[in-house]
Amino acid sequence: MTDAVNILATSSSPRHAxxxxxxxxxxxxxxxxxxxxxxxxxxxxxxxxxxxxxxFVNIAVPLPAEKIDPKGTADPQVIRKSRFGGILKSxxxxxxxxxxxxxxxxxxxxxxxxxxxxxxxxxxxANPDLVGTTASVWVRASSDIDMYLKGNIDGTLDExxxxxSDLQLAxxxxxxxxxxxxxxxxxxxxxxxxxxxPEQAGILGAVTGSALSLLVCFLLxxxxxxxxxxxxxxxxxxxxxxxxxxxxxxxxxxxPSIVFGLLGLAIFLNVFGLPRSxxxxxxxxxxxxxxxxxxxxxxxxxxxxxxxxREAAFGLGASKVQATFHHVVPLAMPGMLTGSIIGxxxxxxxxxxxxxxxxxxxxxxxxxxxxxxxxxxxxxIFLWADSPERGFLEKTSAAIMVLLGFLxxxxxxAIILRRRLEIRW
Amino acid sequence: xxxxxxxxxLTATAAAVAATSTTAIARDQINIVGSSTVFPFATAVxxxxxxxxxxxxxxxxxTGSGGGLKLFCAGIGENTPDITNAxxxxxxxxxxxxxxxxxxxxxxxxxxxxxxxxxxxxxxDVMKLSRKDIFTALAKDVPVDGxxxxxxxxxxxxxxxxxxxxxxxxxxxxxxxxxxxxxxxLAMEGGCKKFDMIAAMxxxxxxxxxxxxxxxxxxxxFVEAGENDxxxxxxxxxNPAAFGIFGYSFLDQNSDKVxxxxxxxxxxxxxxIADGDYPxxxxxxxxxxxxxxxxxxxxxxxxxxxxxxxxxxxxxYLAEKGLIPMTEDEATKVNAAVANLTPLSM
Numbered sequence: 001m002t003d004a005v006n007i008l009a010t011s012s013s014p015r016h017a018x019x020x021x022x023x024x025x026x027x028x029x030x031x032x033x034x035x036x037x038x039x040x041x042x043x044x045x046x047x048x049x050x051x052x053x054x055x056f057v058n059i060a061v062p063l064p065a066e067k068i069d070p071k072g073t074a075d076p077q078v079i080r081k082s083r084f085g086g087i088l089k090s091x092x093x094x095x096x097x098x099x100x101x102x103x104x105x106x107x108x109x110x111x112x113x114x115x116x117x118x119x120x121x122x123x124x125x126a127n128p129d130l131v132g133t134t135a136s137v138w139v140r141a142s143s144d145i146d147m148y149l150k151g152n153i154d155g156t157l158d159e160x161x162x163x164x165s166d167l168q169l170a171x172x173x174x175x176x177x178x179x180x181x182x183x184x185x186x187x188x189x190x191x192x193x194x195x196x197x198p199e200q201a202g203i204l205g206a207v208t209g210s211a212l213s214l215l216v217c218f219l220l221x222x223x224x225x226x227x228x229x230x231x232x233x234x235x236x237x238x239x240x241x242x243x244x245x246x247x248x249x250x251x252x253x254x255x256p257s258i259v260f261g262l263l264g265l266a267i268f269l270n271v272f273g274l275p276r277s278x279x280x281x282x283x284x285x286x287x288x289x290x291x292x293x294x295x296x297x298x299x300x301x302x303x304x305x306x307x308x309x310r311e312a313a314f315g316l317g318a319s320k321v322q323a324t325f326h327h328v329v330p331l332a333m334p335g336m337l338t339g340s341i342i343g344x345x346x347x348x349x350x351x352x353x354x355x356x357x358x359x360x361x362x363x364x365x366x367x368x369x370x371x372x373x374x375x376x377x378x379x380x381i382f383l384w385a386d387s388p389e390r391g392f393l394e395k396t397s398a399a400i401m402v403l404l405g406f407l408x409x410x411x412x413x414a415i416i417l418r419r420r421l422e423i424r425w
Numbered sequence: 426x427x428x429x430x431x432x433x434x435l436t437a438t439a440a441a442v443a444a445t446s447t448t449a450i451a452r453d454q455i456n457i458v459g460s461s462t463v464f465p466f467a468t469a470v471x472x473x474x475x476x477x478x479x480x481x482x483x484x485x486x487x488t489g490s491g492g493g494l495k496l497f498c499a500g501i502g503e504n505t506p507d508i509t510n511a512x513x514x515x516x517x518x519x520x521x522x523x524x525x526x527x528x529x530x531x532x533x534x535x536x537x538x539x540x541x542x543x544x545x546x547x548x549x550d551v552m553k554l555s556r557k558d559i560f561t562a563l564a565k566d567v568p569v570d571g572x573x574x575x576x577x578x579x580x581x582x583x584x585x586x587x588x589x590x591x592x593x594x595x596x597x598x599x600x601x602x603x604x605x606x607x608x609x610x611l612a613m614e615g616g617c618k619k620f621d622m623i624a625a626m627x628x629x630x631x632x633x634x635x636x637x638x639x640x641x642x643x644x645x646x647f648v649e650a651g652e653n654d655x656x657x658x659x660x661x662x663x664n665p666a667a668f669g670i671f672g673y674s675f676l677d678q679n680s681d682k683v684x685x686x687x688x689x690x691x692x693x694x695x696x697x698i699a700d701g702d703y704p705x706x707x708x709x710x711x712x713x714x715x716x717x718x719x720x721x722x723x724x725x726x727x728x729x730x731x732x733x734x735x736x737x738x739x740x741x742y743l744a745e746k747g748l749i750p751m752t753e754d755e756a757t758k759v760n761a762a763v764a765n766l767t768p769l770s771m
Contacts, residue, residue, distance in 0.1 A: 106740060110745075114742060114745075115476075118476050153681065154681060157681055160680065161547065161680050161681045162680065162681050163677075163678065163680065163681075195472060196465065196468050196469040196472050196746070197472075269504075273504055275452075275504070276456070276504070277456075277484055277486065358458075358486050358488075360486060360487060361484050361485055361486040361487070362464070362467075362468040362471065362472075362484070362485040362486075362487075363482070363484055363485075364471070364472055364475050364482040365475070365481060365482050373454065373484040383487070385653065385655065386461075386652070386653055386654075386655065387465065387655075388465065388654070388655070388672075388674045388675045388677070388678040388679075388746075388747060389678055390678055390679070393655075
C-alpha cells in the first residue's frame with residue numbers, strides 16, 4: 001500500500017513535468033503560427049490601406065466653346081470628339097506660367113494622371129452647360145505625385161534618385177497650400193476595371209470575372225457532384241468498382257490545379273472551340289477542380305445520415321428514389337452546401353489553371369457575360385505585382401485584402417450554414 | 426426539391442454550354458498575346474485605344490514571346506490571336522510554322538528598344554564593368570591559361586583587379602524568360618567573343634562556341650530569382666552586395682533604391698540606350714496577321730495608335746513607361762511599312 005503511494009509520488013513529478021513541457025510546446029507552436037499570420041496580414045494591411053485613398057488636384061479649366069462645341073449643339077458625340085488633352089494642358093500652363101521650356105512643361109503635365117483628360121471629357125459630356133465657362137474640375141493626381149503625397153517617395157533624396165522632380169515638388173507644395181490637393185476615398189478602385197495607370201486601376205473587372213467564373217463553376221459542379229455522390233452512396237452496389245472510383249476521386253482531389261488548366265486548354269479550347277479568356281471556360285476548368293471536393297464532402301454527409309431514416313421511409317412504403325430524395329438528401333444538404341462553398345472558396349483563389357486558358361490578361365472593360373473576356377481576382381493580383389510602377393505596390397496589397405475578405409466571407413457562410421442547419425444525430 | 430427540377434436544371438446548364446460551343450460568336454475585340462516585356466507597353470496602347478476610339482479595348486495576354494508566337498501561328502480564324510508581341514525577332518522556324526498553318530502574310534512592327542541592366546543597391550558603389558567582366562564572372566566555363574575550366578572566380582576582384590573585393594552574387598531571370606535570352610546573347614556572348622581562343626572556336630566549332638558563351642554558371646553565384654522583377658529589386662535592397670538583372674523600366678521606376686552598373690563606360694540611361702551606346706539593349710516587336718485586318722474590327726486603328734507620335738514618339742506615353750523609342754529615321758521607315766502593311770520577308 002505505502003509502496004504503491006511511494007511509486008506514484010516519485011513517478012508523478014516527472015510525468016507532470018512532461019505534461020507541462022508538452023503544453024508549452026503546443027503554446028509555442030500556436031504563438032509562432034499566429035505570429036506568421038500576424039506579420040503577413042499586418043504587412044499587407046500596412047501597404048494596402050493607402051490604395052483606398054487617392055489624391056485629387058483641382059484645376060480651373062477654361063472650356064472655350066469654339067474648341068469643344070463651336071455650333072452649340074450640346075451633342076455628346078460632338079463633345080466627346082474634342083481634344084481634351086490639349087485643353088487640360090493649356091489649363092495647367094495657365095496655372096503655372098513659369099513652366100516655359102519643353103522639359104518643364106512635360107513635368108507640369110505629369111502632375112495630373114495621364115487619364116485625367118478622359119475624366120474631364122466625361123465630366124463635360126455629362127454637364128454640357130459647362131462649355132464656354134471656366135470649370136473648376138477635380139482630376140486624379142498622377143501616381144508619382146500621389147505616391148509622394150502618401151510618403152512612398154522620399155522628397156529629401158537627390159533629384160536623380162526619385163521620379164518626382166524638384167519643380168514638381170514645388171508645384172505640389174503650392175497646390176497644397178492653396179487647398180487644391182485633396183485626398184479622397186478611392187471609389188475608382190472598387191468601380192473601375194484594370195488600367196495601366198495605377199491611379200486609375202480598379203478591381204471591379206476582376207471581381208466580376210471571378211463571380212461569373214464561380215457561377216459557371218457552381219452551376220456545373222454542384223448538380224454533377226451531388227448526383228454523383230448520391231448515386232455512389234445510395235444506389236451503386238458496394239463492389240470493387242465502387243471502391244476503385246472512390247480511390248480515384250480522392251486522388252483527383254489532390255491533383256495540382258495546373259493539370260486541370262492543361263486539360264481545359266486541350267479539350268474546351270482546342271476540341272470544343274470555346275472562346276479563350278472567358279469566364280465560361282474558366283468556370284468549367286474550376287468545376288473540374290472542385291468536383292472531387294464536392295463529391296467527397298457530399299458522400300461524407302450522406303453517410304452521416306443514420307440508416308434509420310432510410311428504413312423508416314422504406315417501412316412506410318417509399319421507393320428507393322423517394323427515400324433518397326425526400327428524406328436523405330434534404331438532411332444531407334447542409335453538409336453538401338458547406339463542402340461546395342469550401343470548394344468554391346478554393347476555386348476563387350486559383351490562378352494556375354486560368355493561366356493556360358488565357359485569363360491572365362489585361363482587360364479594361366468590365367465583362368458583361370460569361371462569353372466575354374475576363375480575368376479573376378488572384379490573376380489581377382499577379383499582374384499588378386509584376387508591374388514596374390510603384391503605385392501598383394499598394395494596389396496589389398489592397399487587392400489581396402479584398403480577396404481575403406471574400407474568402408473569409410465564404411468560409412463564414414459555410415460555418416453559419418453548418419451551425420444553423422446541420423442536425424446532430 | 427424534387428428530382429425533376431434537379432434534372433431540369435442540369436439539362437438547362439448543359440444546353441446553355443452546348444449552345445455557346447456550337448454557335449461561334451463573332452469576335453469584335455482585338456486579341457493580343459505574347460512577350461511579358463512588351464506587355465506593359467501593349468497594354469498602355471490598348472487602354473488608350475479603347476478610350477480614344479469606339480472600338481472595344483483589346484485583350485492583351487502575357488504568354489511570353491515563344492508562347493505567343495506558337496498561339497499566333499496556330500492558324501487563321503477568330504479563335505487565334507490577331508497580334509503577338511515579341512521581345513526578339515520572329516525565328517525562321519516560326520515563320521515556317523505560320524506558313525504551314527496558312528498564315529502567309531505577317532506584318533512586322535518594330536516598337537522600340539529595351540535596355541537590360543545589371544543593377545545593385547544604392548547603398549553600394551556603382552560598378553564599372555565590361556562585357557568581358559560579366560562573361561568571366563557569370564559563365565559556366567571560362568578560359569584560364571588557354572584551357573576551358575569550370576568558373577573558379579568567387580569575388581569580383583578576381584575577375585578584374587579594378588573591381589571591388591565583393592562576392593559574386595547575381596540575381597537573374599530563369600531560362601524561360603526573354604530577358605535572360607537577351608542578356609545571354611548581348612552581354613555574355615558579347616564578352617565571350619573578346620577571348621581570342623573562344624572567338625576562334627566560332628568558326629571551327631560553332632556548337633561548342635554557343636555552349637560556352639551561352640551557359641551561365643550553376644554553382645550558386647548566379648541565382649535564378651523568378652520572373653518577377655519587383656522581387657529582384659526588393660532583394661537587392663536587402664542585400665547591398667548582390668546584383669540583379671532586369672529591364673530598364675524597373676530601374677527607371679526604382680531609381681531611389683537601385684542603380685544600374687556602367688557597362689563599357691556607359692550607364693544605362695534613357696539617352697545612352699536610345700543612342701545605342703549602351704551595349705545591352707534589344708529591339709521589341711509585334712507581329713500582325715494580315716488576314717485578320719478588316720475582319721476583326723480596329724486592328725488598323727490599333728496599329729496607328731501604337732506607331733503614333735503620341736505613343737511611340739520621344740515624348741510619348743510609352744517612353745514614360747520605360748520604352749526606349751527608335752530614332753526618327755527608323756521610326757519613319759517602320760511607319761511607312763505599317764501604313765502599307767508590307768508583309769515580313771525573312
